[in-house]
Amino acid sequence: MLHMQSISKVYRTDLIETHALREFSLHVREGEFVAVTGPSGSGKTTFLNIAGLLETFDTGTYKLDESDVSGLSDDARSRIRNQKIGFIFQSFNLIPDLDVFDNVDVPLRYRGMDASERKRRITEALELVGLASRMKHIPAQLSGGQQQRVAIARALAGSPRFLLADEPTGNLDSLMARQVVDLLEDINRRGTTIVMVTHDPELARRAHRNVHVMDGQVTDMQPFTAKPLVAASAVG
Amino acid sequence: MLTYNLRLAFKSLRRTPGIAALMIGAIGLGVGVCITTLTVWRLMSANPIIHRNDVLYSVTLDNWDPNNPMYARSPHLPPPQVTYRDAMAMYASDIPTRKVAMRKSSFVLDPGQAQGMKPYQVITRLTNTDFFPMFDVPFLFGAPWSTDADEGAQQVVVLSKETNTKVFGGQDSVGRTIQLDGQDYKVVGVLDEWAPTPKFYDVTNGAFEEPEDLYLPFSVGIRLEMPSTGNTNCWRNQTLNTWQEFLQSDCVWIQYWVELPNRERVEQYQNFIDNYVREQKRLGRFERPLNNHLRRPDEWMRVNEVVRDDNRVLVGLSFMFLAVCLLNMVGLLLTKFLGGAPIVGLRRALGASRGEIFKQHMVEVGVIGIGGGLLGIVIAALGLFAVRNLHDNYDALTRLDVPMGLIALAIAIASGVLAGVYPTWRVCRTQPATYLKTQ
Numbered sequence: 087m088l089h090m091q092s093i094s095k096v097y098r099t100d101l102i103e104t105h106a107l108r109e110f111s112l113h114v115r116e117g118e119f120v121a122v123t124g125p126s127g128s129g130k131t132t133f134l135n136i137a138g139l140l141e142t143f144d145t146g147t148y149k150l151d152e153s154d155v156s157g158l159s160d161d162a163r164s165r166i167r168n169q170k171i172g173f174i175f176q177s178f179n180l181i182p183d184l185d186v187f188d189n190v191d192v193p194l195r196y197r198g199m200d201a202s203e204r205k206r207r208i209t210e211a212l213e214l215v216g217l218a219s220r221m222k223h224i225p226a227q228l229s230g231g232q233q234q235r236v237a238i239a240r241a242l243a244g245s246p247r248f249l250l251a252d253e254p255t256g257n258l259d260s261l262m263a264r265q266v267v268d269l270l271e272d273i274n275r276r277g278t279t280i281v282m283v284t285h286d287p288e289l290a291r292r293a294h295r296n297v298h299v300m301d302g303q304v305t306d307m308q309p310f311t312a313k314p315l316v317a318a319s320a321v322g
Numbered sequence: 323m324l325t326y327n328l329r330l331a332f333k334s335l336r337r338t339p340g341i342a343a344l345m346i347g348a349i350g351l352g353v354g355v356c357i358t359t360l361t362v363w364r365l366m367s368a369n370p371i372i373h374r375n376d377v378l379y380s381v382t383l384d385n386w387d388p389n390n391p392m393y394a395r396s397p398h399l400p401p402p403q404v405t406y407r408d409a410m411a412m413y414a415s416d417i418p419t420r421k422v423a424m425r426k427s428s429f430v431l432d433p434g435q436a437q438g439m440k441p442y443q444v445i446t447r448l449t450n451t452d453f454f455p456m457f458d459v460p461f462l463f464g465a466p467w468s469t470d471a472d473e474g475a476q477q478v479v480v481l482s483k484e485t486n487t488k489v490f491g492g493q494d495s496v497g498r499t500i501q502l503d504g505q506d507y508k509v510v511g512v513l514d515e516w517a518p519t520p521k522f523y524d525v526t527n528g529a530f531e532e533p534e535d536l537y538l539p540f541s542v543g544i545r546l547e548m549p550s551t552g553n554t555n556c557w558r559n560q561t562l563n564t565w566q567e568f569l570q571s572d573c574v575w576i577q578y579w580v581e582l583p584n585r586e587r588v589e590q591y592q593n594f595i596d597n598y599v600r601e602q603k604r605l606g607r608f609e610r611p612l613n614n615h616l617r618r619p620d621e622w623m624r625v626n627e628v629v630r631d632d633n634r635v636l637v638g639l640s641f642m643f644l645a646v647c648l649l650n651m652v653g654l655l656l657t658k659f660l661g662g663a664p665i666v667g668l669r670r671a672l673g674a675s676r677g678e679i680f681k682q683h684m685v686e687v688g689v690i691g692i693g694g695g696l697l698g699i700v701i702a703a704l705g706l707f708a709v710r711n712l713h714d715n716y717d718a719l720t721r722l723d724v725p726m727g728l729i730a731l732a733i734a735i736a737s738g739v740l741a742g743v744y745p746t747w748r749v750c751r752t753q754p755a756t757y758l759k760t761q
Contacts, residue, residue, distance in 0.1 A: 140671055140755035161675045167754075168673020175758055179668050183333050193672040195326055240672070252758075 172241030231262030349694025352647030354701025426552035464511030691738025
């Protein structure tokens, strides 16, 4: 599904070079729920941006769905982001002056779907996250947890092959965080591959596999388990 | 997608109402000033007789002072009018299919039974019957007077629509009588609306004056010894105590036009006037080199500088002002669009291509352009109102018509788009990942 081999990314200014990723390699299988952990500045977000085709990389190869996406044009990368990838961000990133319905509608608009198909998908996605009754609310009228669920609905409405989540519970209290993680697990059970960046160990333990990143490299990769690690350790 | 982008544009403008108002104000002001000057310039430079431009010719002969040209700034130009003697000599020629000698005068019209109206002064054109078909003058009632009326100096009159409305309440007044300077004149025709702008047939007496109130045979004015109220220019030291002395003088005061249907007739007529002047030279007149001209209406208006250079400069300056307004708008758009970069980054992350972002922002500047255009039309209307109040003679030039309204909108949209290209390009370069963490 996602195969990165020896990816390097360097940020350069006039004065300094920062090696965000060095020889970074990772393989995520279809249906996996992978947590990427590591300290601040370790390269987690850079990895996620490259995985989501939001940034380019300097060297290495990256295959998404068996296709090499290294040399794609900006338009082709936009198309893949729109059709195959769903994003969930720490700060929700909802558009403040659009209501819930229109926020979920954004990626569908760029896919050129007709109005009835968009409406069906939006309704289904909002029902899945339990916010179908809040369609006409604007983000400021919702709690943090509700906003993140809207963001998840937005990510799901386009039926992506995989979800990339960057600290999805970072701005939520523990109760809301648990609800969001429950939702992500449910989504994963329905077949969507999830890669989640977090530095919350509790949250990471809910994933099938943990990948630890340090100084731009994968330093520890726990093996794939069919069930979440928390459940696995309980059984063990 | 257009309706979606329009909705986003209105939301975006509502998000920053101050900046939106400033941008619409800037573009509206620039467009308003441009449209004000363009309207005046366009009407000034129009050719109201363009459909007959190929057959009508103004005739000028250079009978002026050999030592001092009439126009020091343009010494090659002959006087724009001719003398009575020369007009009559030319009138004898049958080369033109139509010909007209004319001048401006004024009478006092006594409305008689018209209720509550006192006698008032009317601006009059003393002309020949050919004037009406030559210049395509429309009639509401009746017809031009006959050639017999021209030859016999009959007291007949054609009224303008306005005069007929004033004196006869707009009814068909053909056959009725009006009193001018105490004498009766029989109405033979009433014109429909007719106000060629510029008044090409008599630019000497004000290219932007209102059309005349009524029209009389040229010969009547001569018989009644009616002085001209238009420009009369003399150069030779001559005694002008009597009407006959004035008629025989070298003073120029008559506009002379001919209709020549083809090239051969034009050449024939040019030869005729050149030969006439050569003959006059032998009699001691026309001391300047041969300098006779037949000019079509468009050339006639150009030579007489109906559109002055300062009007062109004004139009140029107004467009420069628009450019300054647009530069300000570029700054405001940059501020606005780059302020919205985080949302652009988010849209890019969610799959919007650069093209989609470009279209979205161009629709927004298009909306600003339309807003600016509508404001510009209001400002132009106010500007033209001010021009009208400053210059009494500019009534005809200060009409803001539908084409100019559309031009205002087109300029505004084009300006908006032009000003929006760079800020839009800048915001399209937004890397999707840049703001996602910080939004």
